[in-house]
Every structure is written in C-alpha cells, then in structure tokens.
Amino acid sequence: MKLGLRTRVAIALALVSLVVAGGVAIGTYVFASWYLLDQRQTSALTRAVLDARAVNAALDSGTSPAQTLDLVPSVGTSQPMIHTIEGWHTASIGLPPSVFPANFLSLAAAQGAQQRIEVGGDPYFAVGVPLTSGTYVEVFPLRELEQNLNLAATALIMMSLIAATLGAVFGGTTASRILVPVRRLGAGAQRIAGGQLWARIELNGDADLDPIATSFNAMAEAVQQRISRERRFTANLSHELRSPVTSIVGTAEVLERHADHLTAEDAPMIAVLGEQVRKLSQTLVDLMEISRLDGGDPLVLENRDLTALCRDVAARRGVDPALVTGEAVRTFTDGRRVERIIGNLIENAQRHGGGATQISVLSTEGHVDICVSDAGPGVAPDERDRIFEPFARGADPESTSGSGLGLAIALEQAKALGGVIQLEDSTDGGARFIVRLPLRPELP
C-alpha cells in the first residue's frame, strides 16, 4: 500500500531537517575540533618553548636535570622530560619515554618537533625542543579536549535528531492542515455516496481550494438533479399508470365475477386478463415502493416481538405458524417493513423453493437473525448477489410469476432498518435467507 500524503510529507520534512541539521552539526564539529585542537597545540608549543628556554638556562648554569625538572612550573597536567647523554630524566609519575617514535626524538634533537601520540587509548601532544646538550620534551594530554569534543558531538547529534523529529511533527501538522479541505471534499463525497444528495462543501475564500469545492458542488448538484429527475419520472410514470391499471384491474374483476354469463371461450381469456393485470398492478405497487425507499420515509419504530410478528406474517401468507421457531425477541423496529421483508421471503420460497420449511428467529449479540429456509433447489453461490437485483429472474424460465422486485424490496427494506440479508444453503440443500437486523433495546 502506498503511504498517505500526510505520512510522506512528514517523512520528507523529517529527512530535510535531518540533512540540514546534520550538515550544520558536522560542519560545526569539524570546525570546532580543528579550531580547539589548533589553539591547544599553539599554546602547548609556546609553553614548551618557554619551558625549554628556562630548562636550558638552568642546565647551562649547572643545575642537575632532576632539579631542573622541578623548576619547570607545573601548569595543568603537562609532563616535562629531559633527554641528555646520560639518558632520560622525567618526573616520577608519567609516561615512559619509550612511547615516542624514534624519528621524533632525532628530529626534536636536531631542530625541534611536535607530534600527536596515543598512549593507552589517550591522545597526547608531544613537543620536543633541542637544548644546548640534550633535548627537552614536554607532553600535553589532550584527553580533556577530546572529551569536550565528544560531548559537543553528542549534543549536536541530539540536536539533529530533535530537528528531524520537529520536522516530522511540523510536516505532519502542516500536511494535516493542508489536507483539511481535501478531507472536507472526501467527507462531502462520502455523504453523497451515503445517500445525502443535498450535501455540499462550504467555500472558505481560499483561492486554491475554492475552485475544487465549486466544481465538486456543481457535480453534486448535477447528480442530485439527475436523480430527482429520475425519481420524479418514476413517480409520475407510476402515478400515470395507477389510474388506468386500477380501472383495468377493476374491470377484469367485475368480468371475472360475471364469468357465468360469458361463453366457454371468453371465460378463460378473462381469467388470463385478470391474472396478468393483477400481476402488472403488483409490479406497479412494488415499483412505487422501491422508488419510495430511496426517498427515505422515516422509520416508525415500535416495541415488537419479532417472533410473534413472523408468526402473524406466516399465518397471513398461508404458512403454518408452527414453522416459526425461537423465543420471543423484543426490539424497537418498524413492523411494516419487517412484515414486507419476511412476507417477500416467504413468497419467494413459495415461488422458487416449494414453500418455506422453517422460519427461525434467534437473537445474538446486538442483532437478531431471522432465517427463512426452503427445501427447493437452492441458489448457486455466483447467483447469490444477482437474485437481489430488481427484475432478476431465477434459472427456471417458467417461474415468472412474481413482480421480480420482491427480493430487491426485502433487501432495501432490511438496509433501511440498518440490517442485511445473506443467503446460504439450508441443511436440506435448499436456500436459507438470513435477515440480520440490529437489536434495538431502546428508542434512538
């Protein structure tokens, strides 16, 4: 998965902060270490030369090397040493003369030398100055300087990391703020997708974002108009059809009742007319219902026992109420809608599955499952979504008796109640429709 824009901006800014702060830190460190070391070495050199002059004068005046060493003022922790033909003279505690490289001594004796050496992991700066007879060597420890530099380096690394973190936080929050309008766009789109076609995005005077919001709103407006036009069309169409269908159904019913006055040839024709026009009428009623479902009629929530409700519905559709199993499940729901759902599923079972074999009501955590099972041929897994579409026909070409909207209405009504309908195989190979509705123990 691609990282979100906010994360990417945060990471980018963190990296930039790290590079800039890190670069500055490295530069600072290099310069500071060079400068401090240089300073230290210069002062050490000056000091060693001055000390060498004093030592030289003392030796020339006949003072013994050991005594001469005592004359050298002890500044800091530098260690003076004198090398004469007799050998090394050095303070009791200190570095052994063996630490110096051979050429250092020869160079120091000839013309003076300076060198950084390392003893036991600690850095030192050694300065050698030629005396009248012998060599004066003074060793200055650099350990303290190195410790200071290490401390500075740690501080600089910490600061770089802090800068990177701040960069990430700043990047994240800035991106968030930049993304606020994008989020508003997204929220608007989501509301529209969720059916709130009247949702719009407010303009807030931002020259870069207002055009996007304006186009978005124009699009939403167009969609809303288009949908309301289609809804009006469906409503007008069915309204226009209602009166003629009503009179045709009524006429057919009158004729059917007078069937004994009809000839043996006409009577079956009238029966066909009546049957077909009633089917047309049912389709029209279902069509109205499904077009009204989009309109969002309010739910009429009442406390009901779903098991008893299912028994009533079964009885009204000519199904033995004893097929309804389960304990009483009380919930606040819209009884008319539940009746439509269960009624349509029972009719579907009668039409395609040889009738419902069991209707079970079972409450589980937070919801209730109403299962309508039949012992028919069942529904193939790849057909299970399609059969909920309006006017979807079963595999059996003969079964065209319904309006073709029953399952679509059942599903839409279930959704209106905040539920779903699933389909699986029943234990005896038929179909089992599971209506899962939310259990509402209290009124919202």
Add this chain to the structure above:
Amino acid sequence: MARSIMVVEDDPAIRMVLNAHLKDEGHLVIECPTAEQALVQLVDAQPDVILVDLRLPGINGLDLVRSVRARSEVPIIIVTAQTDSHDVVAGMEAGADDYVTKPFVAKELMARIRRQLRRGEPRSTAAPILQCGPLELRPATGQALLASQPLTLSRIEFDVLAELMAAGGRVLSRDELLRDVWGYGSMGDGRIVDSLIYRLRGKIEADAANPQLLLTVRGFGYRMDAGE
C-alpha cells in the same frame, strides 16, 4: 337494507368500475366527478360512506373532506393515487376515516367500506358506559360527554376512544388499534392512527400540545390516563 355510497372521482373509468363493484355488493351509488357536485348532492343525499379521490379538478379532495367533516360524521374513505404518504396523513388529519391507495384490489376496498358501514349500526344496548376522568362514552347510544358537556366525535374517533378507554389505562399499540378499530388484517400504516389521535386530542384535551388524558407512550402506543 341498501346503503348509499358517494363516489367522488374525476376519472370516469374508475368511477364506472367502482360503480359496478358497489352495485354487485348491493349498494346504491351516487357518482360525483367533482367536489363541487358532491357538495351540491350532499344537500339532499345522505350517503352512508363517501369515497374521495384526493386529486380532483377545482376544489381538491382534502378541502372536500374538511367541509364534509365540518357538517357531518359520515365515514370518509380516501381513495388516492398519491404516492407520498404525507398526503394520506393530511387526508386523515382533515377528517377522513380510512384510506385506500390505487391501484386497489376491489375486494379490499369493499371490505374497508363494510367495516365503515358497520360502525353506523346500532350497538348492543348492554355495552357498559366508559369513563375516564372528565370523559364519558355511552357506546349503546353513541353519546360522548366531556365534563358533562356533549362532545361531537366522528364514528371512528368514538371507536378509537372507546377502545382506549375500555383498555383501562393499558397501552394499546398502533397495530392493535388498526386491527380492532380499522379491521386491518395485515400491518397497516401506523400514521393513520397518529393522525386520528391528533384529531382526538384537538377535541378532548385542554392543550392538545400537552395532553393529559390521551397519552403517547413513545415506541409502544397510546393509553388513557384518568389522572388519579
């Protein structure tokens, strides 16, 4: 005894069909293509039930229901092609007693008419007098009294009130009222109960917005409260 049914419907085909079905049931039919004609006919005729289409040329069905209700308690059934359910609610609030939407099944409409006709029949004289606070109903005579003053109720209003009072403070759900008063076999539209309750409150409550007698039990239904 032949009953007369007034049919106010502008579509001649539907008028003809209704006429045929009503005659098959043995009713007399008074056909009116407009509300104006219906109002003229009502001066002389005393129909037992009026069927009204809401969408009429000239005076609309809703206004006709209102003006009929202002002078008579005759049962009115709205027969409408209106798809919007709030039209049905408006019709009920205007004073209609029941409704049927087009396309209707004749059998269903006839059953609804029979139900309304039965309402006008004399009741058993043995029916006890019902009382609840200042309200008194005498089912035997169809009389209603509020604080000993005569109260005019349409038949269906009387029946709903009687049902609630007979329940003695128990909550009646919309379903129970639809089944017992309107005779609905399947689940009816609970909003027609709500609009009738709204009408009743206008007649029996001192402040209809703040009812003391006829109480709503949210999510369950309605009940009477004698106020003890």
